Amino acid sequence: MKQSAGYDLHCHSRASDGTLAPAALVKAAAAADVRVLALTDHDTLAGLQEARQAADNEGIRLIDGVELTCLWQRRVIHLLGLGIDPQAPGWHCYLNTLRALREGRAEKIASKLVARGLPDLLAEAREVAGRAPVGRPHFAQAMLNRGLVATPQQAFDSWLGQGQVGDVKAQWPDLAAAVEQIKAAGGYALVAHPTKYKMTFTRLRALVADLLAAGGDGIEVSYPGVTPNHLRDLLQLADRQSLWVSAGSDFHSPLQRWTALGRFAAFSSERHLLKRLCPEHAGLLDTAGQL
Ligand code: MN
Ligand code: MN
Ligand code: MN
Numbered sequence: 001m002k003q004s005a006g007y008d009l010h011c012h013s014r015a016s017d018g019t020l021a022p023a024a025l026v027k028a029a030a031a032a033d034v035r036v037l038a039l040t041d042h043d044t045l046a047g048l049q050e051a052r053q054a055a056d057n058e059g060i061r062l063i064d065g066v067e068l069t070c071l072w073q074r075r076v077i078h079l080l081g082l083g084i085d086p087q088a089p090g091w092h093c094y095l096n097t098l099r100a101l102r103e104g105r106a107e108k109i110a111s112k113l114v115a116r117g118l119p120d121l122l123a124e125a126r127e128v129a130g131r132a133p134v135g136r137p138h139f140a141q142a143m144l145n146r147g148l149v150a151t152p153q154q155a156f157d158s159w160l161g162q163g164q165v166g167d168v169k170a171q172w173p174d175l176a177a178a179v180e181q182i183k184a185a186g187g188y189a190l191v192a193h194p195t196k197y198k199m200t201f202t203r204l205r206a207l208v209a210d211l212l213a214a215g216g217d218g219i220e221v222s223y224p225g226v227t228p229n230h231l232r233d234l235l236q237l238a239d240r241q242s243l244w245v246s247a248g249s250d251f252h253s254p255l256q257r258w259t260a261l262g263r264f265a266a267f268s269s270e271r272h273l274l275k276r277l278c279p280e281h282a283g284l285l286d287t288a289g290q291l
Contacts (some may be wrong), residue, residue: 002025002035002107003032003260003262004032004034004037004262004263005034005150005247005262005264005266005284006033006034006036006202006260006262006284007034007035007036007037007082007247007262007284008029008034008036008037008038008247008248008249008261008262008264008274009036009038009063009082009220009247009248009274010036010038010040010065010067010080010192010220010223010246010247010248010249010250010251011025011029011037011039011040011248011249011250011251011252011261012024012039012041012042012067012250012251012252012268013039013041013047013051014047014130014131014132014191015041015044015046015047015131015132016041016042016043016044016047016067016205016253017042017132017135017137017250018041018136018252018253019252019253019255020253020254021050021255022039022047022050022051022054023050023051023053023054023249024046024248025039025051025054025261026039026051026054026055026058026060026062026252027054027058027256027290028261029060030058030059030060030232031066031197031264032194032260032261032262032263033062033262034261034262035060035249035277035281035284036060036274036277036281036284037051037055037060037061037062037063037064038061038062038063038064038082038248039051039062039065040065040066040080040081040082040192040248040253041067042067042068042069042078042108042116042133042135043066043068043069043095043098043099043102043133044066044132044133045064045066045084045086045091045095046131046132047056047181048062048064048086049086049135053127059182060238061278061281063082063083063277063278064083064084064085064086064187065080065081065082065083065084065187066080066081066084066102066144066182066187067079067081067171067180067192068080068098068140068178068181069098069172070172070173070174070175070177070178071171071172071173071174071175072174072175072207072210073142073207075197075199075272076169076172076197077137077175077191077192077207078123078191078192078193079175079178079179079189079190079191079192079199079216080189080190080191080192080220080246081128081182081185081187081188081189082187082188082190082246082273082277083186083187083188083276083277084185084186084187085185085186085187086185088184088185088186088211090181090184091171091181091185092186092210094173094181097173098133098172098173098250101170101171102133102134102135102170102171103133103134103172105168105170105210106122106125106126106133106134106135106139107230107245108168109136109139109166109168110122110125110139110176112165112168113139113165113166114161115165116151116159116165118143118148118159119146119148121143121146122134123140124145124146125138125139125141125142126138127135127142127210128141128145130256132195136156136160136166136167137152138156139159139160139166140152140155140156140160140185142257143155143159153291161267172222175188175207175211175214175216176207176210176214178213178238179214179215179216180215182216183216186275188217188244188273188276189211189214189215189216189217189262190216190218190219190220190243190245190273191207191208191211191216191219192220192223193220193223193225193226193250194207194219194220194221194234195225195226195227195230196225196236201233201237204237205237208237208241208243209241212241212243216272217243217244218238218243218244218245218273219234219237219238219243219245219246219269220245220246220248221234221235221245221246221247221248221267221269222247222248222264222265222266222267223247223248223249223250223264224249224250224259224263224264225258226264226265227233228265231265231267235267235269236237237242238269238271239269239271242271243271244271244272244273244276245269245273246272246273246274247264247267247272248264248266249261249262249263258287268285272285
């Protein structure tokens, strides 16, 4: 059995909430037999330049990417931008707005936790985040460092997860704005991990309709946690709506056992985005069935 699909169109570096530096991530991908890699950090392009250099050294094809946080019908949706031009005008302003939103949210999370009797964790969360925007995983790590919780999961279960006091919603840009920015940068806009929003398929179809109306391109169909039934239903939806499809590991850290670079359920599709992004590597898809 093959351990790697040979490509991976969704992963994270330390530029957002991953644990590996972009160059180390690219090296790990090369070691995992990944020939085509898209770096898709949350709401930042800061890792792309370092990844590009490493990819050139390793002989890997790097696709410039991003995973944008946005709102659709008051739900937080993750939108992948693949094949974007990081130099395109508009990114600077768009990403600055997101950074300010995240910073404001971090302050709010910290003060809400203080109101519940916890110490002020903002400075420590910032330190954990380093150059990356402060998010809930950084607060979880800060809690762990202070011995307030035994595991990051416990931090989410008790304080930061959905419905908990630290689950602060920010007014992210809406789906159409995120699609517009990706398209303005020449990229493809795809809904990431569509079955992870706890939506019915009826609602998901409405999301896809709005995505297409906004000029978007498709959906991710294979990723960790997708069931064979989900995969089949997503491919069927993509087929009916003539969507582009992608796949990726959503890799964040070598410590996460359930995900590894280049690992996700195999499938075949005529409208695999890899064929459009780098036709010279489309041959990788022929062997994917062996995964
Ligand atoms: Mn993440
Ligand atoms: Mn995501
Ligand atoms: Mn992701």
